[in-house]
Amino acid sequence: MAARSCLYALVLFLAFQSTMIKANIVLTPPQCSPVLASSLERIQFLLNLIIFRTEFFLRASTGRGIDDIAPGLVQGPVPIGATVAALDNGTRRIIEELGLNGVGHIRAVSEFTLLKTPIPRPLLNLSAEVFAAFANAAVFNTTLTPPYNAYGSTINFLIAATFASSYLQQYYAGIIPLIVGNDQQRLVAGMALSEVAGYGVLRTQLYSRVNSTVSPYTFTVGRFYNLGAELHNRLGGCGLKDEGLFVPLQLGAENRTTSNVVPADAYSLAYPRYEREILRIVFGNGNATRPGAIFPAGFIGTLFQKIVFLKLA
Secondary structure, eight states, X not given: OHXXXXXXXXXXXXXXXXXXXXXXXXXXXXXXXXXXXXXXXXXXXXXXXXXXXXXXXXXXXXXXXXXXXXXXXXXXXXXXXXXXXXXXXXXXXXXXXXHHHHHHHHHHHHHHXXXXXXXXXXXXXXXHHHHHHHHHHHTTTOOOSSOOOTTSSHHHXXXXXXXXXXXXXXXXXXXXXXXXXXXXXXXXXXXXXXXXXXXXXXXXXXXXXXXXXXXXXXXXXXXXXXXXXXXXXXXXXXXXXXXXXXXXXGGSGGGOOSBOSSOOOTTSOOOOOOHHHHHHHHTTSSOTTSOBTTBTTOOOSHHHHHHHHTTOO
């Protein structure tokens, strides 16, 4: 099983590279292109997403954060609003392991780059209200009653967790070909392989529940997740790059399936996202220069500062 997982991750990594080869041929509008930056600046930008997902997963599965697992590894404000999620035991173990993997990735960045500990931690708002606001926007700006609670059940958390991982794996897909230097290339590629495997596990968990109802509402997991993917595409502003758990036949793999465990383009290649797209989504407002939602004070690092200074919304 471990060997098969590694093979799956390697295949997706090669797909990432192939995606970028194709992307270099097709002209991309500036607002959907990477911002000019050094490899170290991109890795620092990436750390914001790694820290977010790591804190979210650890605190939801165990009630502890990075500071408890690895004192001195990060430094910055304690995340707002995180709580232990009502998870079944199997899912709790998966989420905890993925959170611990994130701690290892932060440690690796400190070990193999000039970004030494303590790594700055951005202000994170992990409250149920933030995820509820995303849910309301996804369901055509309807106020759900009662509010969607990402911590309230295994299904609710898996939906939020899978989207949290999608930001990260898509940014890896975008930046891998842009990283210069053998040590930094190995670092980012190694973290990306691990991340892709974890993302695949989460989507598989959700797909196994695709026809279950998101309680207490009337829509299914599949319908709700599809709406969330559509929201991310609207916020990102760069076309279809997030896909639901099922798609029309014409968008399925080789136009032969409506199942969609592995989201990909017409060539079954991974979708990359770049800095401004990611910020528009995680800020929840479609503007890369206006912090909000999960990151109320924005990202840490010179790349984000450059985006704000140049008004690259």
